[in-house]
Amino acid sequence: MTTWETVIGLEVxxxxxxxxxxxxxxxxxxxxxxxxxxxxxxxxxxxxxxxxNAEAIRLAVRGALALGATVHxxxxxxxxNYFYPDLPKGYQISQFDRPLATGGSVQFESPARGTVxxxxxxLHVEEDxxxxxxxxxxxxxxxxxxxxxTPLAEIVSGPDLRSxxxxxxxxxxxxxxxxxxxxxxxxxxKGTLRVDANLSIxxxxxxxxGTKTExxxxxxxxxxxxxxxxxxxxxxxxxxxxxxxxxxxxLFNAATGVVRPTRSKEESHDYxxxxxxxxxPLVLDAAFIDAQRKALPELPDARRARFAEAYGVSAxxxxxxxxxxRVADYFEAAVKAGAEPKSVVGWVLGEVMAGYNASGQFxxxxxxxxELIAASKDGRVSHQAAKQIFDYVLQAxxxxxxxxxxxxxxxxxxxxxTGALEGWVDExxxxxxxxxxxxxxxxxxxxxxxxxxxxxxxxxKADPKGVTPILQKKLRS
Amino acid sequence: MSGVGAQxxxxxxxxxxxxxxxxxxxxxxxxxxxxxxxxxxYWSEAxxxxxxRRVDALRASGVALPLAGVPIALKDNIVTTDAPTTCxxxxxxxxxxxxxxxxxxxxxxxxALIAAKTNLDExxxxxxxxxxxxxxxxxxxxxxxxxxxxxxxxxxxxxxxVVAAALGSETGGSVRQPASFCGIVGVKxxxxxxxxxxxxxxxxSLDCVSVFGRTVDDAARVLAVIAGQDARDATTVAQLxxxxxxxxxxxxxxxxxxxxxxxPADLDAGVRAGVDRAAAALRALGAExxxxxxxxxxxxxxxxxxxxxxxxxxNLARFDGARYGVRRVGPxxxxxxxxxxxxxxxxxxxxxxRILVGTYVLSAGYYDAxxxxxxxxxxxxxxxxxxxxxxxxxxxxxxxxxPTPAFRxxxxxxxxxxxxxxxxxxxxxxxxxxxxxxxxxGRSDGLPVGVQLVAPAFGEARxxxxxxxxxxxxxxxxxxx
Numbered sequence: 024m025t026t027w028e029t030v031i032g033l034e035v036x037x038x039x040x041x042x043x044x045x046x047x048x049x050x051x052x053x054x055x056x057x058x059x060x061x062x063x064x065x066x067x068x069x070x071x072x073x074x075x076n077a078e079a080i081r082l083a084v085r086g087a088l089a090l091g092a093t094v095h096x097x098x099x100x101x102x103x104n105y106f107y108p109d110l111p112k113g114y115q116i117s118q119f120d121r122p123l124a125t126g127g128s129v130q131f132e133s134p135a136r137g138t139v140x141x142x143x144x145x146l147h148v149e150e151d152x153x154x155x156x157x158x159x160x161x162x163x164x165x166x167x168x169x170x171x172x173t174p175l176a177e178i179v180s181g182p183d184l185r186s187x188x189x190x191x192x193x194x195x196x197x198x199x200x201x202x203x204x205x206x207x208x209x210x211x212x213k214g215t216l217r218v219d220a221n222l223s224i225x226x227x228x229x230x231x232x233g234t235k236t237e238x239x240x241x242x243x244x245x246x247x248x249x250x251x252x253x254x255x256x257x258x259x260x261x262x263x264x265x266x267x268x269x270x271x272x273x274l275f276n277a278a279t280g281v282v283r284p285t286r287s288k289e290e291s292h293d294y295x296x297x298x299x300x301x302x303x304p305l306v307l308d309a310a311f312i313d314a315q316r317k318a319l320p321e322l323p324d325a326r327r328a329r330f331a332e333a334y335g336v337s338a339x340x341x342x343x344x345x346x347x348x349r350v351a352d353y354f355e356a357a358v359k360a361g362a363e364p365k366s367v368v369g370w371v372l373g374e375v376m377a378g379y380n381a382s383g384q385f386x387x388x389x390x391x392x393x394e395l396i397a398a399s400k401d402g403r404v405s406h407q408a409a410k411q412i413f414d415y416v417l418q419a420x421x422x423x424x425x426x427x428x429x430x431x432x433x434x435x436x437x438x439x440x441t442g443a444l445e446g447w448v449d450e451x452x453x454x455x456x457x458x459x460x461x462x463x464x465x466x467x468x469x470x471x472x473x474x475x476x477x478x479x480x481x482x483x484k485a486d487p488k489g490v491t492p493i494l495q496k497k498l499r500s
Numbered sequence: 501m502s503g504v505g506a507q508x509x510x511x512x513x514x515x516x517x518x519x520x521x522x523x524x525x526x527x528x529x530x531x532x533x534x535x536x537x538x539x540x541x542y543w544s545e546a547x548x549x550x551x552x553r554r555v556d557a558l559r560a561s562g563v564a565l566p567l568a569g570v571p572i573a574l575k576d577n578i579v580t581t582d583a584p585t586t587c588x589x590x591x592x593x594x595x596x597x598x599x600x601x602x603x604x605x606x607x608x609x610x611x612a613l614i615a616a617k618t619n620l621d622e623x624x625x626x627x628x629x630x631x632x633x634x635x636x637x638x639x640x641x642x643x644x645x646x647x648x649x650x651x652x653x654x655x656x657x658x659x660x661x662v663v664a665a666a667l668g669s670e671t672g673g674s675v676r677q678p679a680s681f682c683g684i685v686g687v688k689x690x691x692x693x694x695x696x697x698x699x700x701x702x703x704x705s706l707d708c709v710s711v712f713g714r715t716v717d718d719a720a721r722v723l724a725v726i727a728g729q730d731a732r733d734a735t736t737v738a739q740l741x742x743x744x745x746x747x748x749x750x751x752x753x754x755x756x757x758x759x760x761x762x763x764p765a766d767l768d769a770g771v772r773a774g775v776d777r778a779a780a781a782l783r784a785l786g787a788e789x790x791x792x793x794x795x796x797x798x799x800x801x802x803x804x805x806x807x808x809x810x811x812x813x814x815n816l817a818r819f820d821g822a823r824y825g826v827r828r829v830g831p832x833x834x835x836x837x838x839x840x841x842x843x844x845x846x847x848x849x850x851x852x853x854r855i856l857v858g859t860y861v862l863s864a865g866y867y868d869a870x871x872x873x874x875x876x877x878x879x880x881x882x883x884x885x886x887x888x889x890x891x892x893x894x895x896x897x898x899x900x901x902x903p904t905p906a907f908r909x910x911x912x913x914x915x916x917x918x919x920x921x922x923x924x925x926x927x928x929x930x931x932x933x934x935x936x937x938x939x940x941x942g943r944s945d946g947l948p949v950g951v952q953l954v955a956p957a958f959g960e961a962r963x964x965x966x967x968x969x970x971x972x973x974x975x976x977x978x979x980x981x
Contacts (some may be wrong), residue, residue, distance in 0.1 A: 063599050067818045069592070070579045070601060070698040102814050104862070106839055113817020167821070295862035297871060300811055302707035302734050353777045 025263070029255050030235075031184035031220060036175045037207040038151070038215040039082040045150040045174035046116065048370050053213050057156075057167035066170035067111030074152075079174035082150060082206045083123055084307065084315045086176050089204035089322055090197075092127030099146070100302040104295045109153035109166050117149035117177075119296040120194075120234050124306070129180070129198035130324060134188045138462060141193050142181035149175050170214075176206065182221070182232065185250035189221060197301035197321045198321075203348045211243055223268070224258045233258075233318040234268040238282055241275050251273035254282050266389030272489050295429045326351055334364035343372055347383075350376065356389030362396040370396060371443050372414050395425045402486045403427065437486035441493070444485055448493050451476045462498055470494060481491050504570050504664045504718040508611070511559075511569030512521020518555035518613065520567040522548040524616050525571035528662040532926030537638050540658040541576045541582075542583045543616035560577040566610025572607055573657050573666035575615040577624055577700040578709065580604050581868040587633040587700050588620040588690060592813040592825045592844025600697020600731065603709050606796055610725040615663055622848045626650045626703045626964065627677060627922040630913055631850040640682055642947065645906040648678030648922075650713070654684040657713045663681040663721045666712045671703045672804045673926025674708055675710035676938040676952060679955065680901035683940045683948025684974065687711045687719045687964070690957045691933035692737035694723075695730030701815040703808035704735075706930050713752065714940065720744050723960065739958055743964040746971065752786030754966065759892035761797035762925055773980035775900050778941045778951040781973040782898070787966075790950055792892050794884040799877050800928035801920055802851040806861050806874035807931075812851075813858030819846060853916065882932040889956040896966060897954040899925050907949035925952060935960045938965050942980035949980065 042052050047064035063071035087094050101119035127143035153171035155164050178197070184190045190229065198209040199379050200218065209216040217239055223233035238254055241247045253275070258268050273282040298304075321329070328350075330341040345351045350371065357367045370392060379385055387395075399409040404426075412429050419431070430436045452459055453471060462469045468493065476489045502510065503526075510516040533540070548571075555569055566662040572589035574580065577587045579597035586592045590771040601900050602616065621631040629637040629652025637652040639645035640659035647656040651668025653673075658666050659682030668675040670688045679686025709726060713719030758779070761810050763772070779789050792853035821827035821842030828845050831836030847855070890892055903924060912919040931934045934957055938950040953970075 063597075066823065068597065068824070069585065069587070069595070069598075069698075069700040069818070070597065071599075072697050073735050074732060104814050104817060106817065106820060106835075108820075108822040109836070111818060111823065113820060114814050291863045295814070295816070295859065295864075295867075297810060297862055297867075300703075301701075397697075 024164045027224045027255075027259050027374045028227045028229075028231055028261075029186055029221050030182045030199050030225065031187070031190050031251060032185070033190060033193065033217040034221070035179045035180075035194070036087070036217045037178065037201055037209055039086075039174045039176060039205050040205070040215075041076060041078045041081045041082065041174055044172040045076050045079050045148070046172055049172065051173045051316070053215075055169055055400065057169060061171070062171045065111065066168060067113070069257065071300075073116060074083070074324070075302065075305065076174060077151035080123075080305065080307075081315065083146065083148045083174075084312060085204050085319060086178070086201055086206035087124035087127065088312075088316045089130060089319055090127035090143050090146065090178070092124040094142055094307065094310075095121065096307055096309065097121065098123045098305045100299040100305065101296045102299045105292055107155075108164065109155045109168070109171065110172055111153065111168060115150060115152060116148045116299055118147035121421075129193055129197050129200065131189075131192045133185075133192060135186060136189070137240060139181040139183070140188065144181050146176055146178050149177060150455050151175050155202055158170040162480055173262050187248040187255065188242060190251055191244050191248040194218065194247060199346065202485050203320055203322055205320070212322070216221070220247060220251055222251055222254050222258070222263065224255060233435045234270050236268065236401075237272045239285075241270060242277060248274060249277075249280055250282055254281055257282065267481070268483050295409050308358055312480060320348070330354075334358065336364060336368050338428040344368065350379065353385055353389050357392045357396075360390040360393035362393035366396045366400070367392070374410065378417050386420065387413065392428065398430065402437055402439060402488045403482075404430050405487070406432075408437070434482070434484075437482045441489070442494050444489050447477045447480045447485060448473075448490065448497055450478055452497060459498065473498075501661050501664060501717060501928070503723045504567065504713065507570045507664065508566060508568045508721075511555075511611070512565060512642070515615055516569065517558070518552040518611075519549070521569040521571060522552040522613055525613070525663060529616060529698070532657065532660055532662050534898045535660075536643070537640065537656055537660060538635050539619055539637050539653040540573070540588055540616040541588070541619050541634055541653070541658070542700050546580050548615060551615075554608070555611050555613060555888055558776075559730075562718055563865060567607065568611035568723065569613060570611070570875045571615035571663050572722065573616045573618050573663045574604065574614060574655055575620050575624075575654050575666070575668045576650050577702075578621060578667060579670055579698045579805050580614060580617070582614070583617050585617070585700065586634070587624070588622040588632045588634060589846065589848070589851070590826060591819045591842070593659040595825050597698070597883045598736050599698065602730045603697035604698060606726050607722075608810065616657070618651070618657060618666065620653055621650035621674075622851050624650040624671055624674055625812070625850050625854055627674075627919050628907070628909070628912065629653060629678070630909060631848060633848055634670075636909055639921040639968075642906065644908055644948070645947070646668060646681070646909050648681035648902075648906060650674040652678050653709075655679055655684060655686070655976060658682065658684045658714060661714070664714050665718045665724070667726070668710050668712055670698055670701075670708045670710045670894050670930060671706045671722075671808055675712060676901050676926045676936060676950075677923055679712055679938040680940075680950030680952075681948065683904035683943070683950070684936060685713045685716050685719045685939055685967070685971075687713070687723055687937040687960075688929070688935060689723060689727060689960055690935045693739065693742070693958065693960065694933070695726075695728075695736050696731040697730055697732040701811075704815060705811060706808060708930075712827070712857065716937075716964055716971050719937070720968075721963045723964075727960075731907060737958075742960055745961050747968040748965055749969075751782060751966060751969060754787040754896070755891060755894045756782055756787050756789050756825075757792035757897045758789055758898060759792050759794040759797065759897060761794050763898035764903075767892050767900065768949075769902045770905060770980055771946070771949045773944065774941035774949035775898065775951050777974060777980055778939070778970060779898060781970055785969055789898070790894060791893055792888045792897070794881075794888060794928065796877065796880045796884050797928055800881055800931055803874045803877045803881065804923075804927040804931060805857070805920060807878065809854040809858030809863050810871050812857070813855045813862065815909075816851070816855060817844065821846075847885075852917070878931045881928050883958075884928075885932045885934060885954070896959075896963060897952075899948040899952045901925060901952040901955070905944055905949055929954050933957065935963055937963060937967055939971060940976035942976055945981055948976075
């Protein structure tokens with residue numbers, strides 16, 4: 024039986040996080056009432072002309088540099104011609120034979136192959152089309168042109184991915200890089216990141232590529248993996264039953280998990296690309312490109328390595344801490360505020376992340392967290408109490424507060440005063456003469472029992488670190 | 501009718517009100533209509549009255565108005581908010597733009613009265629203004645003949661003395677050629693000198709808003725107002741303002757090249773005599789006339805008829821019936837039938853022909869042989885001019901504007917290629933993006949003939965000054981033989 028190798032390449036569109044559209048001054052926002060962010064240019068009215076948005080170009084350059092791509096000093100806008108009602112000009116302004124950037128790579132951990140470097144073939148800038156709404160009016164199609172003309176960077180990978188799981192891992196890594204670089208928020212939900220996937224299979228060991236199909240309409244990374252898995256299985260079944268793969272475009276249905284061909288008419292497009300005469304070649308000088316390179320933040324891979332090196336955290340923890348740039352920034356700020364890195368890891372990956380994932384924000388500043396960790400460390404509050412204090416702040420959202428203030432308010436300050444501790448110890452020792460005798464007879468593990476009784480007597484306020492030495496002293500005397 | 505400068509001076513000085521100026525031009529527009537010139541597609545006394553009130557308010561605010569109260573007609577492919585814009589096409593029947601073209605805003609700010617929208621070959625595709633969906637325009641001197649095109653309506657209005665100046669547009673000679681036919685001045689600026697924002701696109705890499713005037717001075721004053729970089733047109737170029745120079749008394753030291761390729765054996769005798777008259781006048785003014793060669797001239801028309809239709813096919817894709825303009829749905833009721841019915845009914849035969857040619861030359865498998873090759877030839881044509889102005893050491897070129905005077909209506913409509921060849925002396929300049937003008941040099945059997953002056957890029961100021969000197973030295977209404 025043939026062993027099949029899967030070959031996957033991804034085309035990812037990300038929307039740069041600009042305030043305005045690619046070629047006009049309309050807002051580039053999401054979720055506004057239909058056809059409110061429009062003007063003669065993005066409506067394609069007669070006589071209107073495009074003018075490039077410098078910020079959209081700058082963000083695309085940053086993205087390209089973050090992916091290690093070569094940004095070209097001259098690139099050319101080209102028209103991609105096709106008719107569709109949500110494409111107001113009858114062509115999309117894109118780039119074709121002279122893209123903004125070529126080369127580059129994304130490194131990620133493959134579930135099966137270890138560290139994989141996936142090549143990036145090209146990154147080019149273009150404008151988005153509007154949206155056709157087929158479900159708004161029965162039997163008719165409505166068109167919303169708010170999205171028409173919003174900026175996109177299209178990032179094309181080489182055919183370097185070997186499984187649906189790798190495709191997903193690549194997307195996670197790519198998204199991290201682009202979010203770190205501040206290019207885009209990369210939200211599939213908002214449509215600021217979209218994926219078209221190409222997949223082919225070939226007998227293991229064969230170097231020629233098989234016939235590929237393209238899959239569209241996936242709304243999450245998980246669904247990209249599901250769709251590719253379904254398509255791989257479809258192709259394997261086809262070839263093993265003696266059929267052949269046709270080069271088609273398929274749509275994924277998330278509800279059924281099935282991929283289905285789109286109408287085949289759309290396959291024969293001849294886009295008649297040619298340089299857009301309304302836009303001079305895009306010329307970027309070396310100083311600008313260099314300045315963008317210098318302005319790049321530390322990227323996820325570098326940051327992971329540094330976290331492991333500088334803070335002695337494990338590779339796993341370094342990964343977890345750096346997945347989200349804001350979490351990584353938070354971690355570093357807490358460490359800078361004086362907290363011990365290993366304790367911060369526990370707090371950040373536990374309570375802090377839980378709160379952040381739930382609310383999308385950090386209600387504890389890194390400095391306050393460092394203060395809480397310090398109080399727990401020096402025994403002013405117990406570890407248990409520290410968690411209670413943390414949760415209290417999440418829920419009650421007090422305005423101005425200090426850790427000790429909240430601890431006092433909740434009655435969670437530990438008693439460290441020797442006199443008070445000795446009083447509780449004396450009461451416990453006199454209440455349990457039998458156990459005292461057994462301890463003195465050699466049952467050293469009973470110390471835990473005595474500590475527990477003191478804690479109980481104190482109503483949980485005794486600092487266990489202070490109690491033990493006093494017990495030891497009195498039991499031995 | 502006063503010239504542009506004199507009219508503006510009278511209105512600025514308060515000797516004539518903008519309202520009087522508006523009434524006068526309305527009277528002349530009525531007369532032109534009565535003659536059946538068919539030069540206008542839209543004008544109204546109400547619009548003119550509103551324009552006059554606007555200009556009076558501007559005058560009251562004390563700003564200098566270089567075109568105060570000067571009525572100016574616009575080719576109907578330049579959008580305005582206060583009139584429909586049809587481009588001479590059924591597909592835009594009734595369309596009204598929600599914004600003004602940059603050139604219109606600049607004219608208005610300079611105190612001009614937007615007087616009328618003028619007839620044109622559909623989407624500016626043609627050389628006779630016979631390809632308008634709204635009927636042909638008559639030549640102002642001979643109703644049997646064409647005024648040239650595609651800006652024939654603007655040319656006829658200026659030629660008939662209705663307005664002293666009008667805007668047209670050029671893609672491949674559509675102002676210089678009708679200016680020559682109608683015995684008026686037509687100035688095409690350097691590509692990038694005047695904003696295209698609001699000029700409905702035909703061939704975007706060639707399109708230039710251009711100016712007609714009764715005289716060089718009329719055209720120059722209007723060009724100076726509309727010229728300048730525009731943040732809304734990325735192809736406009738930052739340049740110093742176009743400062744008009746005084747008319748030189750002598751042209752001593754000026755070298756003017758006469759490219760031999762522009763004087764074929766079969767050149768019309770009257771046209772040739774017109775060039776001879778201009779050459780003699782230039783020599784008398786002290787200029788030196790030298791022979792030069794532009795060896796790729798013969799390729800200009802075929803190159804133009806690959807590139808301009810390619811761009812046009814893409815530019816006209818937006819007229820699909822989905823958002824504005826005429827909408828027709830075919831029998832199948834689906835999307836392709838919307839496109840077919842709307843575009844089939846909305847576009848005339850010349851526009852359809854060019855869309856087909858343009859689509860063909862950009863198609864997979866043909867791109868390199870046609871579009872890419874034509875771009876290479878375009879570079880060679882531009883290099884011909886650079887060589888003449890550079891190593892050749894000439895300051896300007898002198899050529900005939902057209903191979904013949906105005907031809908008869910219907911003479912070329914069944915033979916597109918012979919129509920295209922009417923632009924043989926003007927299209928190379930368009931491909932090179934250079935400034936040029938056509939100046940009347942006399943009459944041949946009563947029909948105007950013109951000469952063309954071509955300047956290096958952004959050399960408009962000197963070109964206009966030399967043209968004004970030449971204009972003063974010639975009797976442009978006299979017979980040339």
